[in-house]
Amino acid sequence: MKLASYADGSRDGHLVVVSRDQTQAHYASGIATRLQQVLDDWGFIAPQLQDLSVQLNHGKLRHAFPFEPAKCLAPLPRPHGWAVVNADGAVRREAGALLGAGMPLRAAARCEPALMVIAGDLQAASDAAAALDALRLMGLAVDWRVDGELVATHAAPLVVTPDELGDAWAAGRLQAKLVALHNGSKLAPRDVAAVPADALVRLARLRALRTGQLAGVALGALDLTLAPGDSLHLDLKSADGHASLFCAIDLDLTPPAA
The missing domain is CATH 3.90.850.10 (Fumarylacetoacetase-like, C-terminal domain)
Incomplete structure (x- = not known):
């Protein structure tokens, strides 16, 4: 999976999952909002993000949006x-x-x-x-x-x-x-x-x-x-x-x- 942190006014940004071709993204809300959360509980959270990534890559997420690298903070x-x-x-x-x-x-x-x-x-x-x-x-x-x-x-x-x-x-x-x-x-x-x-x-x-x-x-x-x-x-x-x-x-x- 590919992950990024979108700028949202906070110091850590908001976690998004990005498609394999780097054209689409989806907020990881409901699973995790920050990358550090994912790292702290990798065994539990990473599989959920992986499932989200699979759905995104197959075009099955209604609320996906175009990925814009310019809106990203550093990932961590x-x-x-x-x-x-x-x-x-x-x-x-x-x-x-x-x-x-x-x-x-x-x-x-x-x-x-x-x-x-x-x-x-x-x-x-x-x-x-x-x-x-x-x-x-x-x-x-x-x-x-x-x-x-x-x-x-x-x-x-x-x-x-x-x-x-x-x-x-x-x-x-x-x-x-x-x-x-x-x-x-x-x-x-x-x-x-x-x-x-x-x-x-x-x-x-x-x-x-x-x-x-x-x-x-x-x-x-x-x-x-x-x-x-x-x-x-x-x-x-x-x-x-x-x-x-x-x-x-x-x-x-x-x-x-x-």
């Missing part, structure tokens, strides 16, 4: 932590809220995309099998840094269960293509191979992970820094470059006031 706006695991195994532990995919930046910054992983509770020193079993949802995020300091983290509109990834997901590994457009000009696509369970094992090496903790698998910094007036389109697609897995992050860097 207030996580219990955000930590990114680099390719060398080093961990960067961050803090703070996640921003929606369209929230503008206010200062020039360096772009560091990551596969975002949401897991259930995971005991300290868990192995890869336990970590994979605890994996709930995945998405796309991007850290923005100025002089090495984190200034913002944006998240793509959707988080999805592994079964929604199709051929992009096999044996616990995501194989995809990172596509970026800077001011409308396409950068060279980058092949991505990520093993989320390995990142979770690394984070849980010394302490247990709590439901709602977000783990990131670093996908390598883009060789660019946004300047005032710039725009960036960032998307993680299927390996053939056709299907968007999590919807794109579209950002503008606000020009200075006149």
Whole structure:
């Protein structure tokens, strides 16, 4: 299933289920209103959302409506932590809220995309099998840094269960293509191979992970820094470059006031 949080004036937004083709959505009201509720009672709530997803994909929900990514907050706006695991195994532990995919930046910054992983509770020193079993949802995020300091983290509109990834997901590994457009000009696509369970094992090496903790698998910094007036389109697609897995992050860097 695919999930998103629609802006409704609250800090957490309202949970919606999104169709497989990302064209339709339906409020999850009556099942759960926030993603954190789902994570806290995954075994009970997730199957109900899955049933709703099946009905939505078959066009059987009368109150479905067109999905609009621009109306989304980050899927989990207030996580219990955000930590990114680099390719060398080093961990960067961050803090703070996640921003929606369209929230503008206010200062020039360096772009560091990551596969975002949401897991259930995971005991300290868990192995890869336990970590994979605890994996709930995945998405796309991007850290923005100025002089090495984190200034913002944006998240793509959707988080999805592994079964929604199709051929992009096999044996616990995501194989995809990172596509970026800077001011409308396409950068060279980058092949991505990520093993989320390995990142979770690394984070849980010394302490247990709590439901709602977000783990990131670093996908390598883009060789660019946004300047005032710039725009960036960032998307993680299927390996053939056709299907968007999590919807794109579209950002503008606000020009200075006149």
